[in-house]
Every structure is written in structure tokens, then in C-alpha cells.
Amino acid sequence: MILYIAEKPSLGRAIADVLAKPLRKHEGYIEAANGDCVSWCVGHLLEQATPDAYDPQYKSWRAEHLPIVPQQWQLLPEKGSRTQLAVLKKLIKQADQIVHAGDPDREGQLLVDEVLSYLGTSSNKQSAAQRLLISDLNPQAVSRALGQMRSNREFVPLSTSALARSRADWLYGMNLSRAYTLQGRKVGYQGVLSVGRVQTPLLGLVVRRDEEIAAFQPKPFYEVWAQLQCDNAVSFRARWQPSDACRPWMDEDGRVLAKGLAENVIQRITGQTATVAALESKPKRLAPPLPYSLSALQIDCNKRFGMSAQEVLDTAQALYERHKLLTYPRSDSRHLPQAQFTDAAEIIAVISKGATELLQGCEPPDAKRKSKAWDDSKVDAHHAIIPTRKVANLAGLSQRERQVYLQVARQYLAQFYPHYQYLETQVQLQIAGGLFVAKSKQEQQLGWKQLFRQEASHDEEEALAGSLPPLSVGQQLQCVNGELLEKVTQPPKHFTDATLLAAMTGISRFVSDPQIRKVLKDTDGLGTEATRAGIIELLFKRGFLQRQGKSILATAAGIGLIHSLPDVATTPDMTAQWESSLEAISRREMKYQAFMQPLLQQLTELVSQAQNSLPTALSGIKNQPRSFRRTGRKTTSNMSNRADKNNKAQANSGQRVRHQARPKPGEAKPDV
Template identity: 65%
Template structure:
């Protein structure tokens, strides 16, 4: 008997649906017509034990116990999952071969591997385990995946990287949370100060942004525009480019801060000839936008529909598991395998059927076109999020599900439209000894942009002209006069759902070390596609973040926590290094030991640093009720230690 072990019941049912009938449902499994069986986990069946499982003394939170580093790591069955674990134990004993059908990502690989390890499966049986990678729950895709089974041993590095992440998060979260909570008690803060290698740097980003906004003082700066006229009566504008001689009257951003200088330039160019020093016109093409991974989809949905990251993820999961209208959503990839190109007609037909708003877009698509989305070299365990070929009524979709489906479907349909074509024109002019530049952009062919009507208007200092006259180098025109435009510097914008997610995926911008920033240019990220939404929500639940309309700000408790931590714990540098190293483990470029040993060595130093400064910013702050002392605090502490694993 072959035993398929899926990550969730929905995936298990999808596998059983394509296997021979008749089917016989039993407790926690489905037997199929050819003698095989399909069973499943229910998410994580196992969890890390609490510190007191290693030593009863650790039940009390005491500084002298830290750092807590297990000599032999232990897992325990989740209370809610013991029944299903027992089902799997019996089925595995009966099976001749196991097929790992966890989700196609790092966590999905570890989740099933750990169950197999925990149940003491024999070495001979483990050696023959095969891996089934399913990213689309529709029957054709599931059947194809079952026919393309691979050796599970090829995924050991992926599983090892997930194991290293899980244990490292436990070590860091448990020890730093206890250390900071004990410090908080010294100033009367009766709450749990949870610390995580992802959640804390994320909170740090918000705290620092809030501080920048609070301390910001607006300052005026000035721009000069020349009003120009050709011999043919054509009018256009050109913007003054200050020379190096003006540096002493500019700020660090190169903006002119001396009004007298700007006014002098404006008066000097009035009624003066303008000579064209350079003229260019370039026709450019912009290819269709990349397909969505989860973070990109969450960012777009936040911008367009004000949806939180969790709302997007939950909607995607329902569209994937219940409705089977989207492929696997927890993907970090924005490309498709070449073999998916053959399904394009069926997918487009499904979009036209399922989303009436896109029927016209589908009819205008050209399936013979092929964008750069199809690229085998950029696809690993999973691919971009796209619509499936399933045609179904969308009447039972919620408004959020419908919005998400249409976003994904529009992005896919755009791949079958030509590139957007436009021309960029520029005139460099000398007027009164100064350099002025006029720019214009004209759309030549909408292409895929016809699917994305934009209401944005060009800003006056970046696209001042609809079109430029056809002037050549050496030709002249006339400067009618100069205009001085006074502006004020603006503070950084508060974070919202979209910009906070963008900060998590583009964390390299906030990393101090230039070498780390260089490494992270392509692979940066706080958290993973699967965990980012949960981490943001966790900070709200723990009363470290609050919403003010669409804006996201740190609470007093959040600010107090960040201000009391060692700086290294509040910056993304460390977690960015972790993600780089974890990726290296999955690529066989780094060993588990090479990652864990330095971390264990640094824990004591981090704990000591956390005790060097009293968190006076928390002195007069009351903890959220669920995190106060007494029974509730003990419950919260237990939950905090568990969730430290993921954050």
C-alpha cells in the first residue's frame, strides 16, 4: 500500500479525487480503489516543548536560567492533533511506501518530515519516500503531480533549513522575551514583552518612522521653471539644473534652499535666447507586470482595496482550498514553468467565465504572445500565483475573494498583451548661462496598460510637458520668463498595510551593513511569504501596533519595548543575515551546525545587553489586559513562548 501524507485535509481530498475508485472514507483517511490510502496532517501536528519540559526549574522566569539552550531538542503532539497523529502512526506501519505531499515550501517540507521522524519510521522505509509537489488543487494538475514524483531525499536541505529556522526562533524568542519581561517588571510593567527576530525589527521600523515624523520640521525649497516659445509659437517648460557653484545654497538632497538665488535665476533668464545643447527622443517598451507572489499580491490589494495582509492571505487560502480557483498562494515566486504555457487557453477561458469584468480583456488577449513569465530557471518548489483552469460560478465568492481573484486574473491576462510603448523626449537648453532641462513622455501603444486604467496625473516637476517641439541641437527658441515655485519638504509617510509589507520584502533598504545590503538586493525579506501576515497581526494583538485610519503606528508599549532593547535586536540586519544563511542551507552551501553554533554562542551576550538598560519608557504604561500579571499573564506567557517559534 502506498500512503500519501498531505499537509491538510483539503489537499488529501484533492489527491484522493484523482486516484482510482471506489473510495472508502475512514477515520482521518481515505482508502482508494487500487489499495492505496490518502491521509493528512492538520497543519502542524507537533510543536516545540516548553522550557520546563527540559528542566522543571524553567517554569519560573529567572534571569539566572538564561540563556536556555536544549541539549536534545524535543517535540510533543499538539493536544488538538493527537487523534490524527495516532491515525498516521497506524497507517505508516501498514504502508509499503510513503509519499510526502506537504505544501511545496520550506515549512511544508519540514511539517511532514517531522511527523515521519517522530513516529520512528524505519530507515529502509524512509529511504524510499517520494515527494509529491502540488500547487494547484484542480484534478488535472494533481494528476500531473502524482505522475511526477521525485525522491524525498532531494529535499533534505530544504527541510534542514526549516528545522534550523524553527529552533533558532525558539532560542531567540524564548530567551529574549524572558530577559526583557524581567527587565520590564523592574519598572512596574506587568506585561509580557515578547521579542522575536522578525516581529521586533518590524516593530523597530515603525517606531523609528514614527519618531522621524514627530521630529520632522518642514523647510522651504525652490525650483525655477523657464517658460519657452519656439518660432512656430509652440510653448513648453524647462526646469533649472543648479550647477556645482550653487552647492552652498542646496540641502543634502540637492534642493535649492535660498529663495534669493532662485529669484535671481528667474529674473536673469527673462526675455533671453535659449540654445538647444542636446536633443533626444527614445522609443521604449515596458513589458507586462510580473505575475504575483503572495507579498506582491498583498501590497497591491492593500493599495487598491485597503485589505490587510491577513485578509489577503485568508482570501487566497479559500480561493485555493475551497473554490480551487487559484494555485498555491504562499509562494515567493513570480514566474511559471514552461509546461504551464500549454494551459493558457484553458486558463483564459476560465477567467472569461469566472470574472465578467475581465471578459473583454480576455477577448482582446493574444494567446500566441509569450511574456518572460515562463522561465524554468526561476521556478523552484512552487510558482507564481495564477488562476486555475476551473470554470465555476463566482456568485458564492465574498467581495474580498472576488477582488483578489480579479487582481490575479488581470495580472495573468496581461501576459498576453503586447508591451506598452512610449517615447521619452528631452531637450537640454542653455539660458543665461544656466542649464535647463525639458522632458516629455508620450504613450505610443497602450498594450497591457489598457487593462490598468490610471487616474494619476504627472507631477509638475517630473513631467511638465505633454509633448516637446522638434528642436535639434544648436537651434534656438525664446525664454519668455522664469517662474519660482516654492515647496516645503515633507515628512516620511506613516506606514500603512502596503508600505509595511513593502518594507518587509525590501528590508535591504534598512540594513546598515553595505555588504549585507548588497547580498539582499535580490533576496531580502523580513519573514517569509507564509508568515508575514501573521507577524503583523501578532504585533497588533500584543498591543505594540495600532491603526489610525489606514495608518499604522507604534503604541506606547511598542515604543517602550524598542527603546529598551539592544540596538542589534531592533534592526533587520540580524534577521536578514539569518534568511541569507537559511537559504544557503537549503542550497547546500551552509551546514545546520554552521548556522546554529554562532547563534548559541551569541545568546548570552544578547541577554546581558538586554539587562544593561532599564526600560524607563515602560514605567507608566499599563499592559493590555490579556498580558497582565496573575493567571492571565501566565497564560499569555505560555502563548508568547509558543508563538516565538514563528516570529
């Protein structure tokens, strides 16, 4: 008997649907006609033991206990999971062959591997286990995946990386949350100060941005534009480029701060001859945007529809599990395997039939055209999010489901259009000894942009409208007059869901160490695709963040917490290094102990530092008890068990931390 172990019932049912019929449904599993069985983990079946499981004295939060470091890590059944664990244990004993069908990512790999180990699966069965990677729940895709199974042993480094992440997060969050909560009580703050290696640096980004805005002092600056006229009376504008001699009157960004200087330039150029000093026209090509990863989809849906990151994840999950219209949504890849190119014509036909509005007024897509999205070297366990080969009934979807589906479908269609082509022209002019520059952009071939015309930005429309007349080097024109534009420097904008997600994915921009920044450009950023939305929502639930319209701001408690912590805990440098190391483990470039040992040493130092300082920034700030209330199993009807776990539990690292410690009654789960 072959036993398939899926991560969730929805995936288990999808596998069973392509097995030998008739199917027999049992409690906790499905049996095929040939005796093969499909069971599942219902998301999380196991969790890491709480500190008091290692020693009863740890039930009380006391400074002298810290740091708590388990010598032998223990896993315990999640509440309500014993029945399913018993089903799996029985089936594993009966099975001749085990197929690991966890979700196609790092944490999905660990989830099933831990269950196999916890239930005492024989080493022979574990060694012979196969790995089934499914990213599309439709029968054709599942059948194809069954024909492409690999040895589960190939994925041991992936599982080890997730295990290191889970344990490191437990150690960091559990110990520092206790340490700072105890210190907070000494200054009158009675809430739980949850500290996490991703949650807290993320909060730090928001706090520092808010403070930068509050401290911002606006300054006026000035631009000079020359109104130029050709012999045939055609006119255009060119902008003054201040010389080095003007630097004493400019800021570090090259803006002129002295109004008198700008006014003097206008007086000098009005009525003068302008000479074309240089002229350059370059044909430019812009490739279609790649298909979506989860973060890229969340960013675009926030910008276009105002959806929160969690709302996009929940909606995409529903389109994957319930409607089977999208492939696996928790993907960090924006590329597709070469083998899937053969599906292109069918998927295009499906989109054309179910989402006709996307192609209205557009040339038909060319299914034979292959963009740079198809690249096996950039695809591992999962690929970009794309539509499946199932025709969408848009009328049967909610508004949000419809919006997300169309967004993904359009991005896929873009792969089958030519590059967007335009001619970019720049002319340099000399007027009374000063340099002026005019630019224009002339469309030559819309290509993939014909799918996106309704979203053309104001800047793009302005650039296209400002075309230049035919010019030649040495040609002389008339400067009719100069125009002075007075502007004011603007503060940075508050974070939104879109910009905060972009900051998490491009975290190297916020890292101070140049060496770390260089390394981070090739890593996944702060957190993972599957948990970034959960981390943002978690900070709201804990009372550290608040919304003002689309803007995300820190609360007084959030600001006080960041000001009470050492910089290493509030900046992304440390967690960024963790991500780099964890990725190295998954690539067999680093050992588990090489990651854990330095971490334990640093943890001891951080706990000592916490115990030797008082968080005075939290004095007088009331805690927010509602932020730490435990939530129920379902947070929204569309959320999967794993997403619920991320929001309910601390998930402080931005990862799908699977095993949490339970606090005493009335206390929050500390970060792990």
C-alpha cells in the same frame, strides 16, 4: 498500499478525488478502491516541548535559568492531535510506499518529515518516500503532479533549513522574552515583553519611521520654470537645473533653499532668447509585470483596495482551498515553469469566460506570446500565483474574493500582451547662461497597459499630457517669462500595510552594513511570504502597533520596548544574516551546526546584556493585557490551520514556526 500524507484535509481530499473509485471515507483518512490511502496532518500535529518539559524548574521565569538550551530537542503532540497521530501511525505501518504531500514550501516540508520521524517510521520507508508537489487543487493539476513525483530525499536540505529556523526562533524568542520581561518588572512594567528575531526588527522599522516624522522640520524650497514659445506660438515649460555654483544655497537633495536666488534667475531669463543645446529621443519598452508572489499581491491589494496583508492572505487561501480558483497562494516566486506554458490557452479561455470585464475594450491576448515569467531557473517547490483552469463564478464570490481573483487573473493575462512602448524625449536649453530641461513621454503602443488603463497614475497622465513640439539643436525660442514655485519639504510617510510589506521584502534598504546589504539583495527579505502578514497582525495583538486610518504607528509600549533593547535586536541586520544562512542550508551550502553554534554564542551574550541593563524606557507604561490573550483555533473563517497557528502563536521570526512553548496561566506564550 501507497499512503499519501497531506498537510491539510483539503489537500488530502483533492488527492483522493483523482484516485481509484469508489472512495471509502474513514476517521482521519480516505481509502481508494485499490487500497491506497490518503491521510493528513490537520496542519500542526506536533509542537516543540515547553521549557518545563526539559526541567520542571523552568516553569518559573527566573533569570538564573537563562539561557535555556535543550540538549536533546523534544516534540510533543499538539492539543487534540493524538487521534490523528494514531491514525497516521497505523497507516504508516501498513503502507508499502509513503508519499509526502506537504505544502510546497520549506515549512510544509518539515511538517510532514517531523511526523514521519516522530511516529518511528522505518529508515527504509523514509528513504523510499516520494515527494508530491501540488500547487493547484483541481483534478487535472493533481493528476499531473502525481505523474511528476520526486524522491523525498532531494528535499532533506529544505527540511533541515526549516528545522534550524524553528529551533533558532525558539531559542532566541524564549530566552530574550523571559530576560526582558523579568527586567521590565523591575521598572514597573507588568506585561510580557515578547522579543523575536523578525517581530522586533519589524517593530523597530516602525518606531524609527515614527520618530523620524516627529523630528522632521519642514523647509521651504524653490523651483524655477521657464515658459517657452516657438515661432508658431506653441509653448511648453522647462525646469531650471541649478549649477554647482548654487550649491551653497541648496540642500543635499539638490533643492534650492534661497528664495532670492530663484527670484534672481526669473529676472534674468524673462524675455530672453532660449537656445536648444541638446535634444534626445529614445524609444523605450516596458515588459509586463510578472505574475504575483504573495507579498506582491498583498502590496497591490492594499494600495488598490485597502486590504490588510492578513486579509489578502486569508482571501487568497480561500480562493485556493475552497473555490479552487487560484494556485498555491503562499508563494515567494513570481515565475512559472516552462512546462505550464502549454496550459496558457486554456487558462486564458477560462478567464475570458468567467471574468469578461478584464478584457473589455482590450485587444485579445495572444496565447502564443511568452513573457519572461516562464523561467525554470527561478522556480523550485512552488511557482507564482495564477488562476487555475476552473471557470470563476464571480457572482458566487465575496467582494474581497472577487477583487483578489481579478487582480491575479489580470496579472496573468498581461503576460500575453506586447511590451508597452513609448518615446521619451529630453531637451536641454540655455537661457541667459542657465540650463533648463524639458521632458515628454509619447505613447506608441499600449501593449499590456491596456489592461491597466483605469489605474493610470496622475503622474503618468501628466507626463503624457506634457508633449513637446518639434525641436532641433540650435533652434532659438523665446522665454516669455519665468515662474517661481514655492514648495515645502515633506516628512517621510507613516508605514501602511503595503509599504511595510515592501520594506520587509526589500529589507536590504534598511540594513546598515554595506556587505550584508549586498548579500541581502538576493535573499527573501525579512520573514517569509507565508508569515509576513501574521507578524504584522501579531504586533497589533500584542499592543505594540496601532492603526490610524491606513497608517501603521507604534504604541507607547512598542516605542518603550525598542528603546530598551540593544540595536542588534531591533535592526534587520541579524535576522537578515539568519535568512541568508538558512537559504544556504536549503541549497546545501551550509551545515546545520555551522548555523547553530555561532547563534548560541550570540544568544548567551544577548541574555547577559539584557540582565545587566534596565528597560527604563518602559517606566510608567501600562501593559496591554488583551494583546497577550490566547486566541481560539479560528481567527477568520477563511484562515487555514497554519495561518491560524501563525497568529495564535508567536511566530516572532516572520516564519511559520510550528512548535510553541506554553506559558504559565495568565502569561503570554513567549516568542520562540
